[in-house]
Amino acid sequence: MKIGIVGLGAIGGLFAARLGQRLPAGEVRLSALARGATLAAVRQHGLRVHGPEGTTALPLQASDDPAALGVQDLVILAVKGPSLPAVAPAVAALCGPHTRVLAAMNGVPWWFFEDLPGPCRGLVLHSVDPGGAVRALLPAARVLGCVVHASATAPAPGEVRPVMGQGLVLGEAGATPGDGLSVPAVAELLTSAGFDLTRSAQVQREVWFKLWGNMTLNPISALTGAPSDRMLDDPLVRGFISAVMREAQAIGAAFGIPIDQSPEERHAVTRKLGSFKTSMLQDAEAGRPLELDALLGAVREIGQHLKLATPNIDALFGLVRLMARERGLYPAEPAA
Numbered sequence: 589m590k591i592g593i594v595g596l597g598a599i600g601g602l603f604a605a606r607l608g609q610r611l612p613a614g615e616v617r618l619s620a621l622a623r624g625a626t627l628a629a630v631r632q633h634g635l636r637v638h639g640p641e642g643t644t645a646l647p648l649q650a651s652d653d654p655a656a657l658g659v660q661d662l663v664i665l666a667v668k669g670p671s672l673p674a675v676a677p678a679v680a681a682l683c684g685p686h687t688r689v690l691a692a693m694n695g696v697p698w699w700f701f702e703d704l705p706g707p708c709r710g711l712v713l714h715s716v717d718p719g720g721a722v723r724a725l726l727p728a729a730r731v732l733g734c735v736v737h738a739s740a741t742a743p744a745p746g747e748v749r750p751v752m753g754q755g756l757v758l759g760e761a762g763a764t765p766g767d768g769l770s771v772p773a774v775a776e777l778l779t780s781a782g783f784d785l786t787r788s789a790q791v792q793r794e795v796w797f798k799l800w801g802n803m804t805l806n807p808i809s810a811l812t813g814a815p816s817d818r819m820l821d822d823p824l825v826r827g828f829i830s831a832v833m834r835e836a837q838a839i840g841a842a843f844g845i846p847i848d849q850s851p852e853e854r855h856a857v858t859r860k861l862g863s864f865k866t867s868m869l870q871d872a873e874a875g876r877p878l879e880l881d882a883l884l885g886a887v888r889e890i891g892q893h894l895k896l897a898t899p900n901i902d903a904l905f906g907l908v909r910l911m912a913r914e915r916g917l918y919p920a921e922p923a924a
Contacts, residue, residue, distance in 0.1 A: 589777070592660040592682050593620040594675060596630070599692055600666035601748030602740040605637040606781040608646040619649040619657045621678055627652055629746025638749040654681035662769055666692045669879035672722055680725040686768035689726055691761070692734040695799055695882025696890070702728035703763035704792055706844035711893060715885035728762030732774060733791035735798050741870070755784045759791025796845045800836055801854055803883045804829040806868035807908040810878060817863040820855050829855070831900040836887055842894045878912045880905065
């Protein structure tokens with residue numbers, strides 16, 4: 589089986605490490621679409637995987653040219669939201685008639701409403717897919733939705749360090765799946781690679797529930813520089829986080845995905861994880877673009893479509909967007 593990784597950062601590197609190290613030799617042919625320093629590092633010494641027993645080098649075919657890698661059976665897409673429009677044509681170039689694309693990305697994805705029943709069915713979210721270009725290249729029928737409940741870091745280009753967790757939730761993005769690998773087949777493959785798999789009949793529910801938790805901590809951490817426990821232990825910040833979550837909760841209920849848990853119940857779960865830096869705070873500290881649109885802009889856009897007021901979401905989005913623009917981590921406002 590030919591498996592291509594697009595986005596060889598922390599999560600893409602985690603998939604590559606699990607698949608490359610834990611599956612029998614010859615079972616998969618693993619490759620990666622990469623560029624710049626990451627491509628140079630992988631070509632020189634493979635993917636370096638840091639673990640409790642030391643560092644190992646995983647041989648990995650890598651190229652910045654999709655044609656050099658050829659058509660894949662499965663493409664694992666693990667880029668950050670800001671990179672998606674630019675990388676989508678390369679992903680499409682890796683696809684043949686039967687290729688499936690496993691989308692392991694944070695936030696609201698481009699395919700979210702393509703086949704989801706309810707008042708937003710067919711809604712194209714311009715905040716994450718301007719003009720519907722990604723959807724045209726990668727329709728929902730080709731996509732497997734994947735929610736990642738695992739963390740890793742990328743200490744340097746071409747390196748990955750698993751941190752904690754190995755959970756994945758997998759489901760069809762479209763109501764009518766295309767040809768190629770099925771959810772059970774991909775679930776079996778990833779289980780063999782060491783992931784804890786849960787299959788979902790409506791993976792949009794899992795996407796929305798994860799988003800509900802990280803659409804606040806991620807941007808507020810980037811804005812303040814604070815780790816998770818400091819945010820949740822500050823009563824004013826915690827109250828603001830709850831207000832944002834209640835607005836998102838109302839939006840989800842309006843388009844057909846209600847959340848029964850209260851914000852306080854979710855805070856209690858997160859607080860048990862201790863103190864950690866969110867991925868967006870790590871991106872901000874490293875000077876990488878922030879994926880604000882998939883986490884906040886899309887939620888605001890859905891609220892506007894449903895004619896629901898989102899004053900707290902608007903405030904958070906506006907503040908963190910301005911901070912990111914001032915630091916060159918978010919596109920500048922178009923000229924009038």
